[in-house]
Amino acid sequence: xxxxxxxxLFLSFVAIISALMLVLDKNPVHSVLYLIITFFAxxxxxxxxxxxxxxxxxxxxxxxxxMVLFLYVIMMLNLNKDIEPHKxxxxxxxxxxxAGLLLLxxxxxxxxxxxxxxxxxxxxxxxxxxxxGKTLFKEYMLPFEISSxxxxxxxxxxxxxxKKEIH
Amino acid sequence: xxxxxxGIPIQWYIFLSIALFCIGVLGVLFRRNAIVIFMCIELMxxxxxxxxxxxxxxxxxxxxxVFVFFVMVVAAAxxxxxxxxxxxxxxxxKSTDIDTLNRLxx
Numbered sequence: 021x022x023x024x025x026x027x028x029l030f031l032s033f034v035a036i037i038s039a040l041m042l043v044l045d046k047n048p049v050h051s052v053l054y055l056i057i058t059f060f061a062x063x064x065x066x067x068x069x070x071x072x073x074x075x076x077x078x079x080x081x082x083x084x085x086x087m088v089l090f091l092y093v094i095m096m097l098n099l100n101k102d103i104e105p106h107k108x109x110x111x112x113x114x115x116x117x118x119a120g121l122l123l124l125x126x127x128x129x130x131x132x133x134x135x136x137x138x139x140x141x142x143x144x145x146x147x148x149x150x151x152x153g154k155t156l157f158k159e160y161m162l163p164f165e166i167s168s169x170x171x172x173x174x175x176x177x178x179x180x181x182x183k184k185e186i187h
Numbered sequence: 188x189x190x191x192x193x194g195i196p197i198q199w200y201i202f203l204s205i206a207l208f209c210i211g212v213l214g215v216l217f218r219r220n221a222i223v224i225f226m227c228i229e230l231m232x233x234x235x236x237x238x239x240x241x242x243x244x245x246x247x248x249x250x251x252x253v254f255v256f257f258v259m260v261v262a263a264a265x266x267x268x269x270x271x272x273x274x275x276x277x278x279x280x281k282s283t284d285i286d287t288l289n290r291l292x293x
Binding site (some may be wrong): 025042062089120127147175 | 193198200201202203205206207208209210211212213214215216220221222223225226227228229230233236237239240241243244247248249250252253255256257259260261262263264265266267268270271272273274275277283
């Protein structure tokens with residue numbers, strides 16, 4: 021076993037365990053904190069994959085912005101206790117069976133394929149900012165501009181939705 | 188730059204992404220709190236992101252990593268609008284339980 025394989029296994033273990041705890045914990049605040057742990061593990065995976073800029077952006081956007089938004093909404097709605105009513109067992113079992121079958125079928129799909137070890141990197145610094153920026157602003161210029169319109173409409177929509185109706 | 192990645196088969200990344208995605212699906216089906224369902228959707232998007240970064244690294248192509256940015260943009264927009272909708276639902280029903288919204292079924 022190589023060192024990178026140990027790092028991979030450790031990060032995967034952390035990500036999967038905290039993702040399971042996110043689903044199974046009844047308290048929404050704990051769920052948010054477990055999701056942050058999962059995001060940091062995924063950022064570690066990005067670092068392992070030589071996507072340094074993406075790892076930094078991932079931490080800033082997800083752990084910094086989106087999770088703060090979640091925590092803020094949870095605190096505003098005062099959900100920091102177990103308010104989830106007890107659910108009947110049949111939907112829970114059905115959910116677990118459905119997710120398990122999806123896991124089984126997807127795993128079986130990949131399982132037969134031959135194992136491709138990573139070829140030696142053709143270009144080891146594709147994760148750096150200048151390469152990503154060149155691709156983003158040359159080949160993906162139009163989607164970039166469209167995503168700015170998407171952001172604008174999302175912002176307008178959020179403001180409009182959360183405005184109190186005036187009677 | 189020294190390569191640290193050599194020695195990890197791409198199958199490991201595929202299996203990890205499958206596991207995270209299925210945990211997200213489980214959460215969406217299992218939980219009734221709408222905020223937790225949003226978080227599970229974020230988890231699924233992140234599983235896909237991880238797979239795209241892995242393949243972009245394996246194929247030596249920057250396109251995959253650029254697409255991760257677009258997924259992040261869509262996720263941020265989705266969360267902002269979704270949480271605003273959730274606030275409206277809470278204001279009207281005093282609960283974030285999605286079973287109170289079962290009139291939407293028909």
